[in-house]
Amino acid sequence: MTLIYSDGTISVTNGDAVVLGTGTAWAVSGIAGGLLSCNGLSVPIASVTDDSTLVLAYPWPGDSGAGQIYAIQRENSVAANIVDVYDKLSQVLRQLALAGIHPSAVGTIAERNALTLGVSDKDFIFLYLEIGFDLAFYRWTGTAWQGPFAVKGADGPAGQSAPGASGYRFRYSTATTAADPGSGKLRFNNATLSAATALYLSETTNQSQGIAAYVAAWFGSGSTIKGTLRLIKELDPSVFAIFNITGSLTDNGTWDTVTVAHLASAGALVDNDLVRIEFVRTGDVGNTGPAAAPTFTYSTTTADADPGSGVFRFDNATLASVTKAFVDNLNAGGSDSSAWLDSFDDATSVVKGMLILQCTTTVGVGGAFYVTGTVVNGTGYRKLSLTPIATWGVWANGQTFSWIFTRTGDKGDPTGYRQTFSTTTTDADPGNGTIRANNATFASVTQLFADNLDAGGASITAFLDGLDDSTTTTNRGTLRLSNVADPTIYQEYIVTGAVVDGTGYRKIPVSPVASAGALTNGMPLVLTFARTGNAGAGTGDVVGPAASTAGRIATFGDGTGKLIGDSGILASALAPKDAPTFTTSVTITGTLTVSGTATFNGNMTFGSRVATNGYDVTQHLALYSTTYGFSVSSSTLNHVSQANHNWWAGTVSTMTLDATGHLSIATPTASGHAATKGYVDGLTGIGTTTARGTLEIATAAEFQAASASLALSPDQVWSAAAVSPLTEAATIAVNMAAGFDFGGAANGVLALTADRALGAPSNVKSGQKGVLWFGASGATRNLTLNAAWALCTGVEAGPYAILTTGILGVAYAVRGTTVYVTGILRVG
Structure with a gap:
């Protein structure tokens, strides 16, 4: 294979990644991924558009120019392997032809298996050609394939890896069992790579390289994540998977088990795909940084004792009422924190500092406390004096808390x-x-x-x-x-005196x-x-008499304000008297009101008249006889001019003094008395007349029964209005004639010893009103009202629960014959 391609010339533009060719055939030359060199500069080729246009990996950094001589190094390109394969294929085909072997078809195993052959196709030759695999051919026997028969020439020089294809080669297996994947192979414990957690890897690569030591080195980092493993499909880097390596290596002899955590992947791998693996190791753990706050585990127990290793507790289950914390000398990490805890009371201030407890196992749980007083050493643990500031969240047994203590500054120096x-x-x-x-x-x-x-x-x-x-x-x-x-x-x-120098x-x-x-x-x-303040104004001290009587009023003896005398008057003598006695003449210029009994041992002057030695009714009545139309005959006061005063129709005896000296008023008749007039109507000029005599007092029962015409003393009026006792029973009876307010003999409250019912009241009287008072003894009691007790609108309905610490009042008012409940009163 020719590794350098330099046909034609090129045009390059500074800052532009597009290169134009003249006389070039780039589309069929396998230069994608190669390295373009021109005028001393080299830039990788990202892609080929057509025979005369290619795109660089980044804009051309050199000078612009046209018709430039160039060279493309194809040994770095992805296509280099393809070119090499086809160069070798040409050589193999020539060798097979020389040996009399002519392939009937060429392709992959999948393409071979897709062929439909029969007995008549015996000796059909199929040449296996797939990038990354050794060449081989198969022979069809008429019923099955024979082979593979290796087709291999002498080893050529080692080529350079394509970009992104560094690392060791393995065959990918879609099997997922935890077993030896086979020499040169790898597999995962899940066919879906994103769900894989274990890698099963042969200690020998697809190229028969031993990598046991290399794989063992993956776990040399002290970090939890040992490094990152990248798996890339050969000749197609768009198909990949990346994993973190964690845990420890399991060496199974000829193969290893590696714990992985999926990070990212793209594309799909099929069985027997050729892949490369690359590993990037995590750096070693750095130096230890500043220590974090110590942690302790919370216990809901409250005993003053060692709570146990790494544990703390309070003296009260109610956090707002905590005054002490009992904390073990060892924190949850096993380190001794006693010296740190002992430092909590180092400040000279009353408040030694603030302790923040923040839960590390439950979000939103914690508390803040002031540390007060001295830290006490209880064997194996420390006792802290605390004052709660605030707590938040729900504290539970077994939660772990981070302890953060901020010390208060020392108390400042006192003034002086x-x-x-x-x-x-x-x-x-x-x-x-x-x-x-x-x-x-x-x-x-x-x-x-x-x-x-x-x-x-x-x-x-x-x-x-x-x-x-x-x-x-x-x-x-x-x-x-x-x-x-x-x-x-x-x-x-x-x-006490002057300071001397x-x-x-x-x-x-x-x-x-x-x-x-x-x-x-x-x-x-x-x-x-x-x-001390300066001495007061004036000269000399205040001087009193040589002797005085306790309880007397002091008076100033002169105008200096320095002399005090004894007035001779007892302060108690000026207090109001229940029954004062006057031994000298007393003149009253205003109105004298006597609420009790006044005894006059001397004379009384009424205008120009004087009553001698007390008050005589007959003498007093005689004063008015001539002026106001009355006459006194024996012990009878008669009206003289009935027509003028219209008091009686006819001559009728009116007021009579009986033998005991009591003044009686005759009962008027219906015919002789004007219904709208008072008994003394028309006598406006008389003024106020006081009669002496004996007043008969009614009993409280007579008053309550409204059956007496007698009077009541203040004590009897109060007694009649006092709380009348009720008798406790399953159904409590209420006799309205017995009083107005009802309850018990003790404190006016009837303490119920069981659930009770209030019966229908008897002897009701229209206009009567009051309150019935109930308490509870021993436990909460319930009170039920009879239907005769009519609830007013808005009044709480029964039964009524009465706490042992409270009092229940049933307010009522009688209208006609109906008893209305006007309110339910609760005290305590």
């Missing part, structure tokens, strides 16, 4: 001036930034000696000199010396107030001072 404490007690400059007391015993300290400089070397003389600025001489303010690291260790003093330091007179812990030598302190 810094000095260091010295335990010496000498009255001298204690040294730069130092303070000391004049006594080692706190309760005995009377002076503090503070250097004029603070611990940082800055002057604090203005601060120290200001300690005595208050004009309240005995208490200038409160000076506190606190431990910088732990403010619960302190000493507190009152500054001792060269380089100040002497502060003090009186101890309180202390906690011990101030040790060299302890860093912070000094804070709360100044």
